[in-house]
Amino acid sequence: MASDLPDKFIVFGAPDIRREEIDEVVDSLESGWLGTGPKVQRFENEFAVYRRVPTDRVAALNSCTAALHVSMLAAGIGAGDEVITTAMTFCATVNAVIHAGGIPVPIDIEPDSLNIDPQLLESKITSRTRAIIPVHFAGRSCDMDRICAIAEKHDLLVIEDCAHAIETEWHGRAVGTFTDFGCFSFYVTKNVTTGEGGMVIARSAKAIERIKILSLHGMSKDAWHRFGDKGYKHYQVVDAGFKYNMMDLQAAVGIHQLSRVEQAWERRREIWQHYQEAFDNSPVGMPSDPEPDTRHGHHLYTVTISADACGVSRDEFLTRMQESRIGVGVHYQCLAEHPYYMERFGWRAADFPVASAFGASTVSLPLSARLTDAEVNYVIDRTLAIISS
Numbered sequence: 409m410a411s412d413l414p415d416k417f418i419v420f421g422a423p424d425i426r427r428e429e430i431d432e433v434v435d436s437l438e439s440g441w442l443g444t445g446p447k448v449q450r451f452e453n454e455f456a457v458y459r460r461v462p463t464d465r466v467a468a469l470n471s472c473t474a475a476l477h478v479s480m481l482a483a484g485i486g487a488g489d490e491v492i493t494t495a496m497t498f499c500a501t502v503n504a505v506i507h508a509g510g511i512p513v514p515i516d517i518e519p520d521s522l523n524i525d526p527q528l529l530e531s532k533i534t535s536r537t538r539a540i541i542p543v544h545f546a547g548r549s550c551d552m553d554r555i556c557a558i559a560e561k562h563d564l565l566v567i568e569d570c571a572h573a574i575e576t577e578w579h580g581r582a583v584g585t586f587t588d589f590g591c592f593s594f595y596v597t598k599n600v601t602t603g604e605g606g607m608v609i610a611r612s613a614k615a616i617e618r619i620k621i622l623s624l625h626g627m628s629k630d631a632w633h634r635f636g637d638k639g640y641k642h643y644q645v646v647d648a649g650f651k652y653n654m655m656d657l658q659a660a661v662g663i664h665q666l667s668r669v670e671q672a673w674e675r676r677r678e679i680w681q682h683y684q685e686a687f688d689n690s691p692v693g694m695p696s697d698p699e700p701d702t703r704h705g706h707h708l709y710t711v712t713i714s715a716d717a718c719g720v721s722r723d724e725f726l727t728r729m730q731e732s733r734i735g736v737g738v739h740y741q742c743l744a745e746h747p748y749y750m751e752r753f754g755w756r757a758a759d760f761p762v763a764s765a766f767g768a769s770t771v772s773l774p775l776s777a778r779l780t781d782a783e784v785n786y787v788i789d790r791t792l793a794i795i796s797s
């Protein structure tokens with residue numbers, strides 16, 4: 409019914425930008441310091457405090473993709489090295505491996521956690537395997553005890569993709585701090601945003617030094633301070649680096665986003681719970697509840713729509729939700745569905761039965777901290793109406 413339609417489209421993953429972010433960006437613009445400077449340093453320090461790591465173990469970059477790429481390089485991943493990851497992730501996870509010269513090896517997921525299946529992991533390890541990239545899907549922690557034990561046994565590096573998992577903890581410890589590298593995203597739809605942005609946490613301060621050099625043209629580390637007021641410094645190029653540094657303009661947003669990270673998490677948790685209660689005893693397939701003694705990041709609320717149970721196909725459901733002015737997402741089609749990987753690596757969806765079935769039936773409902781109760785109720789009402797019509 410037209411009268412049900414909200415005034416405006418419910419944007420999927422809409423960021424919660426407030427006056428303090430706007431004022432901080434204006435302050436940067438007026439100061440003339442737009443690039444990498446004091447606000448990036450402050451954002452790095454505050455992020456380190458939030459995740460309880462020393463401040464020399466973090467580097468702010470311009471995306472999580474960049475963070476994954478330079479982590480791979482700092483880890484020494486190169487030509488022909490195999491890196492095992494999950495088939496249920498964003499393409500950036502495997503593209504970073506490819507850009508480092510490595511060969512991504514996806515494996516199937518557990519139906520319950522939707523994370524990489526540790527049971528399958530060992531069977532994919534070869535003499536060329538160098539690393540594992542666990543992805544904490546939707547904000548739910550992977551089983552870090554099992555993954556770390558397998559990595560240790562086979563002498564593999566671990567690089568965690570924490571793009572969904574800023575607030576996530578495994579048995580009281582922040583994900584991204586267990587292993588060699590943890591990579592975070594501040595893309596617009598993520599739990600903390602800087603528009604575009606990313607962060608690496610590394611186990612060693614030396615790795616962070618190398619990442620900072622690689623992320624700024626390969627220039628020696630003093631280059632990060634060369635436009636300061638401390639006197640002119642010459643720089644030396646010590647590597648063929650990239651342009652991956654974060655700007656103060658981005659950090660200006662991030663500082664205030666981070667100061668509200670827990671408040672926003674509480675709100676998303678509330679909405680997540682509300683959805684769980686609303687869809688209980690309905691034909692909608694619901695995500696499993698968070699595991700005891702872990703902290704779920706509540707980044708995505710992913711349901712499954714099967715035509716048999718719901719009387720509507722997943723794609724028809726997506727269309728009808730969009731027509732109802734509700735922005736929805738798909739996280740993700742199985743990686744093996746994409747032509748590039750099929751052609752280059754010969755991946756086939758049939759080899760990942762759990763990930764491909766989930767990818768063909770999943771829908772992410774809005775879970776922004778900005779949603780009002782009325783909007784959440786509208787999403788629930790439309791979902792139930794569409795499946796029973």
Ligand SMILES: *Cc1c(COP(=O)(O)O)cnc(C)c1O
Nearest residue numbers: 471472473498500571593594595
């Ligand atoms: C968003 C995302 C990335 C990439 O993050 P960017 O900051 O956009 O580069 C990588 N992995 C996963 C799982 C993501 O969701």
